[in-house]
Amino acid sequence: MKVSEIRYERIGIDEICDSMERITAKVKxxxxxxxxxxxxxxxxxxxxxxxxxSQLSYARYTQNTADEFYRREKxxxxxxxxxxxxxxxxxxxxxxxxxxxGELEKELNPLLFALYEAQKKSVSPAVISDMIEENxxxxxxxxxxxxxxxxxxxxxxxxxxxxxYMQDDSRRTRRDAYxxxxxxxxxxxxxxxxxxxxxxxxxDGMAKKMGYRSFTELGYYRMNRISxxxxxxxxxxxxxxxxxxxxxKRLKGRIAASMGIEKFMLYDNDVNIPGGxxxxxxxxxxxxxxxxxxxxxxxAETAKFIDMMTGAEAFDVESRENKWGGGYCVCFPDYGQPxxxxxxxxxxxxxxxxxxxxxxALADYLIAGTRFAYDLPYGAETAEVHSMSMEFxxxxxxxxxxxxxxxxxKFCHLADALSFIPYGCAVDEFQHIIYAExxxxxxxxxxxxxxxxxxxxxxxxxxxxGYLSEGTRWQYQMHIYELPFYYIDYCLALTAALQFLGxxxxxxxxAFAKYLKLVKRGGxxxxxxxxxxxxxxxxxxxxxxxxxxxDAEEHIRRIS
Ligand code: ZN
Numbered sequence: 001m002k003v004s005e006i007r008y009e010r011i012g013i014d015e016i017c018d019s020m021e022r023i024t025a026k027v028k029x030x031x032x033x034x035x036x037x038x039x040x041x042x043x044x045x046x047x048x049x050x051x052x053x054s055q056l057s058y059a060r061y062t063q064n065t066a067d068e069f070y071r072r073e074k075x076x077x078x079x080x081x082x083x084x085x086x087x088x089x090x091x092x093x094x095x096x097x098x099x100x101x102g103e104l105e106k107e108l109n110p111l112l113f114a115l116y117e118a119q120k121k122s123v124s125p126a127v128i129s130d131m132i133e134e135n136x137x138x139x140x141x142x143x144x145x146x147x148x149x150x151x152x153x154x155x156x157x158x159x160x161x162x163x164x165y166m167q168d169d170s171r172r173t174r175r176d177a178y179x180x181x182x183x184x185x186x187x188x189x190x191x192x193x194x195x196x197x198x199x200x201x202x203x204d205g206m207a208k209k210m211g212y213r214s215f216t217e218l219g220y221y222r223m224n225r226i227s228x229x230x231x232x233x234x235x236x237x238x239x240x241x242x243x244x245x246x247x248x249k250r251l252k253g254r255i256a257a258s259m260g261i262e263k264f265m266l267y268d269n270d271v272n273i274p275g276g277x278x279x280x281x282x283x284x285x286x287x288x289x290x291x292x293x294x295x296x297x298x299x300a301e302t303a304k305f306i307d308m309m310t311g312a313e314a315f316d317v318e319s320r321e322n323k324w325g326g327g328y329c330v331c332f333p334d335y336g337q338p339x340x341x342x343x344x345x346x347x348x349x350x351x352x353x354x355x356x357x358x359x360x361a362l363a364d365y366l367i368a369g370t371r372f373a374y375d376l377p378y379g380a381e382t383a384e385v386h387s388m389s390m391e392f393x394x395x396x397x398x399x400x401x402x403x404x405x406x407x408x409x410k411f412c413h414l415a416d417a418l419s420f421i422p423y424g425c426a427v428d429e430f431q432h433i434i435y436a437e438x439x440x441x442x443x444x445x446x447x448x449x450x451x452x453x454x455x456x457x458x459x460x461x462x463x464x465x466g467y468l469s470e471g472t473r474w475q476y477q478m479h480i481y482e483l484p485f486y487y488i489d490y491c492l493a494l495t496a497a498l499q500f501l502g503x504x505x506x507x508x509x510x511a512f513a514k515y516l517k518l519v520k521r522g523g524x525x526x527x528x529x530x531x532x533x534x535x536x537x538x539x540x541x542x543x544x545x546x547x548x549x550x551d552a553e554e555h556i557r558r559i560s
Contacts, residue, residue, distance in 0.1 A: 001312065001335065001337075002311075002312055002313045003312050003313055003314050003332075003337060003339050004313060006056060006332060006335060006337070008053065008056050008057060008060065008073075009053060010053060010057075010073065010076065011049055011050055011053045011054075013080045013083060013084075016046070016050065016080070016083075016084055016087065017083075017087065019042070019046050020043075020046070020084075020087035020088070020090070020091060021087070023039050023042050023043050023046070023091060024087070024090050024091045024094045026038075026039040026042075027039050027040075027091065027094040027095060027098060028094050028098075030098070030100070032100075033100040033103045033104055033107065036095070036098060036100060036104060037104075037107060037108070040095075040108070040375070043091060043375065044374055044375050047333075047374050047375060048333040048334050048374055049334060050084060051331075051332075051333050051374065052332045052333050052334040052335070053077075054077040054081065055330045055331065055332055056332055057070050057073035057074055057076075057077060058074060058077070058330065059330055059339055059341065060073075061073070061074040061324075062323065062324035062328075062341055063316055063323060063324075063341065064320075064322050064323065065142075065143060065146045065147065065322050065323070065324055066322040074139065075139070078132065078135035078136060078138075078139060079132050079135070081131075081135065082123070082127075082128045082131035082132055082135070083128060085119075085122075085123045085131070086123055086124070086125050086128055088119060088123075089119055089120055089122075089123050089124070092115075092116035092117075092119040092120050093116075093120055095112075095113070095116050096113065096116050096117065096120065101113070108372075109372060109376060109524060111226065111376060111523070111524065111525070111526065112372065112375065112376050114226040115224055115226060115375075115376060117226075118221045118224050118225070118226055119221075119224075121210075121218075121221040122218065122221035122222045122224075123222075124209070124210050126209050126210070127205075127206040127209055127210060130202050130205055130206045130209070131206070133198075133202050134199065134202050134203065134206075137195055137198050137199050137202065138199070138481060138482050140195055141192075141195045141196075141199075141478070141481045141482065142324065142478070142481075142482060144188065144191055144192075144195070145159065145325060145476065145478065146158070146322065146323070146324050146325055147322070148184060148188065149184075150162045150177075150180040150181060150183075150184045151180055151183070151184070152165060152176065152177055152180040153165075153176070157180075158319065158321065158323075158325055159181075159325045159476065160319050160325045160326075160343035160345055161319055161343075161345055162177055162180060162181060163345060163347075163349075164345040164346060164347055165177035166178060166181065166267065166270065167270040167271055167276075167277060167347060168271075168276065169271070169275060169276030171261070171267070171268070174267040174268070174271070175265075175267050177267070178266065178267040178465060178468060179465075179466065181468070181476070182465060182466045182467040182468040182472075183466070183467070185467055185468070185472060185475055185476065186466065186467035189467065189472070189475075192475045193442040195481065196442075196445075196475075196480075196481060197442065199481060200215075200434060200435070200438050201438065203215040203218075203219070203435065203438075203484065204435065204438040206218065207435075214435050214436055214438070215435040215438070215484070216230060216431075216432055216435045216436065216485070217230075219431075219435065219484045219485040220485060222484075222485075223379070223380060223485050223486060223489075224377075224379060225379065226379075226526065227379065227381075227526040227527035227528060228527070228528075228540065230432075232540050233428065233488055234432075235540065236425075236488070236491070236492070236539055236540060236545075237425040237428065237429055237488075239539075239544070239545040239546075240421055240422055240425045240456075240491070240545055241422070241425070241455060241456065242545070242546075243545035243546040243548070243549050244418065244421050244422055244545055244548070244549045245422050245455075245456060245457075245458070246549075247418065247549035247550075247552065247553050248418055248419045248421075248422055248457075248459070249458060249459045250553070251415060251418065251419065251553070251556065252264060252269075252419065252459040252460070253459065255272050255273075255415065256268070256459075258273070258274055259271070259273075259274045260274070263461055263463075264459055264460055264461065265460070265461050265462070265463075265465070266460055266461070266462045266465060266468060266473070267465075269419075269457075269460055270416075272411065272412040272415045272416070273408055273411065273412060277347070277348060277408075277409075277412045278348065278402050278405035278406075278408045278409045278412065279346060279347055279348065279402075280346070280347075280348065280350055280351055280401050280402060281401070281402060281403040281405075282400075282401060284317065284318070284344055284350070287344075287350055287351060287354060287401060288310070288315075288354070290397070290400040290401055291306065291354040291355075291358070292306050292307075292310060293397075293400065294394060294397040294400060295358070297397070298393070298512065299512060299516065301362075301366065301516060302362065305361070305362050305365050305366075306358075308365065309338070309340075309358070309361060309365075312337060314337065314338060314339050314340060314361070315339075315340050315341075315342075316339075316340070316341050316342075317340070317341075317342045317343070317344045317350070317353060318343075318344060319343040319344060319345060323341075323343065324341070325343060326341075326343075326478060327340075327341060327342035327343065327353055327356075327357055328340075328341055328357070329341075329357045329358075329360035329361045329364070329387075331361075331364035331368070333368065333373070333374055336364075336365065336368035336369065338360070338361035338364040338365055339361075340353065340357045340358065340360075340361055342357060348402075348409060348412065348413075351394075351398075351401045351402075351409075352391060354394075355387075355390050355391040355393075355394040356387040356388065356390065356391050357387065358387075358390060359386045359387035359388070359389065359390030359391070360383060360386055360387045362386065362390065362519065363378070363383065363386040363387075363519045363522075366516075366519055366520050367519070367520060367522040370520075370522060372522065372523065372524055373522055376522070376523045376524060377522070377523050378522050378523035379489070379523065379527060380486050380489035381488075381489040381492040381493050381527055382493075382523065382527055382530060383489075383493075384489050384490050384492075384493030384494075384497075385493045385496045385497060385518070385530075386519050387493075388417075388490070388493050388494055388496075388497035389496065389497040389500040389501075389515055390515075391413070391497065392413075392497055392498070392500055392501035392504060393500065393504055393508070393511070393512055393515065395410055395413075395501070395504070396504070396508055398410060407559055410559055411556065411559050411560050414501075414552065414555060414556055414559070415556065417494055417497070417498065417552075418498075418549070418552045418556075420490070420491075420494065421491045421494055421495075422456035422457060423456065423457065424487055424488060424490050424491040424494075425456055425488070425491060426449075426452040426453065426455070426456040426457065427474065427477055427479065427480060427487040427488075428485070428487050428488040428491070429452055429455075429456075430448065430449055430452055430474060430480070431480060431484060431485055431487070433448050433452075434448075435484075445471075446470050446471030446472055447471055448471070449471035449472070449473065449474050450462075450470075450471035453471070453473070491539075492527075492539050495537075495539035495544065495545070495548055496531055496534075496536050496539070498548060498551070498552060499536045499537065499548075500514075500515060500534075500536070501555075502551055502555070503535075505555075514534045514535060515534070517533070517534065518530055518531075518533065518534045521533070528540065
């Protein structure tokens with residue numbers, strides 16, 4: 001079935017309430033563990049239906065944010081999701097308190113119970129109206145950004161199209177594109193500040209109502225973090241500042257010298273080679289054709305996967321007015337069908353969609369039929385291992401997309417990956433600061449951002465860039481508004497993906513087999529265990545980041 005033909009059907013809140021109450025009662029009143037196992041299956045079926053409906057309506061809304069019908073449906077799920085989460089919490093508590101818990105852990109998976117603990121701590125009936133308000137603010141931000149257009153060279157461009165010029169070969173074009181960006185953000189800064197202040201206020205309020213010191217603790221539970229805590233993440237960031245920032249500084253120094261740039265500016269940061277980053281030598285259809293060949297060659301599983309995706313027309317990649325500006329992959333569980341949305345703009349990012357987002361889709365596809373796919377989902381860090389590792393496994397095929405510039409592409413990709421890690425840590429530390437001190441003014445928040453830029457990207461200047469020099473780069477980093485504390489996951493995942501890169505250079509087939517095995521485990525192991533099973537080093541291990549930086553530098557030397 002084609003994705004566009006999947007019939008959307010709203011799932012009513014009354015039905016959800018009735019079903020969840022019945023399922024939870026069964027768990028509580030069960031006279032034998034078998035009854036609870038049966039109740040759990042009913043729960044998973046309901047969860048799948050809910051996810052299918054809400055993700056389908058979300059996907060259709062993002063395909064056209066001006067569509068009245070799906071906008072209303074999205075508002076509907078914004079409103080009922082917190083109530084569903086609260087009912088899920090009741091179910092989780094019943095499972096945790098069951099007198100058959102020992103038998104259930106054995107029959108199911110002990111990690112499921114660790115997740116129930118997190119669910120229990122992540123929501124409370126007392127904060128449902130706050131969660132609805134939070135969702136409303138997130139939607140307001142996402143609408144504001146989707147409908148924002150930037151005046152550039154006589155054109156009015158949405159952000160995804162402006163981004164193309166933000167990484168143009170010509171330094172002047174890049175600077176002008178950033179100027180257009182800064183001017184518009186400045187124009188909207190009142191809204192950007194007030195939406196963010198609203199989000200911080202409502203998140204902090206929820207945390208305090210639930211008895212937490214700050215939103216950070218609650219934010220970790222909401223991310224279902226069962227594999228690492230705030231202290232481990234802090235130690236990781238410190239390790240990045242110590243081990244990776246100096247390597248990136250050296251690398252950026254070399255890149256700046258090769259491009260004849262004396263003062264390295266924010267608008268130079270996305271260009272790595274004189275003459276500009278390589279662009280795909282194929283158009284959209286060509287990229288799809290080559291991607292299909294690539295996945296057919298990679299393995300039997302990926303061949304089946306890409307044929308399924310193509311047959312279902314599970315991609316929407318053309319940039320249009322009113323289309324949401326980012327890229328993502330979602331899954332419609334009742335159909336085992338992933339869907340990818342992106343905004344092609346003629347840069348290397350287009351190819352990354354076919355590797356990164358397709359890596360997510362492959363994972364959804366491979367685990368769709370497994371027992372714990374939906375009530376024991378993998379964490380965001382694991383999801384990004386699926387996608388970012390695929391970007392590197394695809395290196396073998398880059399001639400298909402970049403022709404004679406394939407080596408240049410690899411250099412840029414690796415340079416970007418390595419320099420992303422410090423940026424991701426800045427985004428993460430920023431959020432820790434914001435929620436530790438929720439009373440900061442907009443100006444103080446921006447100053448905090450600028451201080452983090454100095455710590456994590458000391459090689460980069462925003463001097464003379466107007467609004468963007470005022471510590472505002474984070475205002476178009478949508479995760480900070482929409483998905484609090486989802487960002488460090490990219491950094492953690494990259495450390496695994498880079499190890500897969502090293503291994504795939506020595507033995508592609510062997511490394512890919514380990515990768516597939518990891519993907520198929522889904523969320524059934526803790527993150528460090530998944531890594532260990534694949535023979536990868538944990539990013540939390542002593543010295544791991546220094547080793548990673550040294551390997552990456554060595555690799556970059558070899559390919560440049
Ligand atoms: Zn991703």
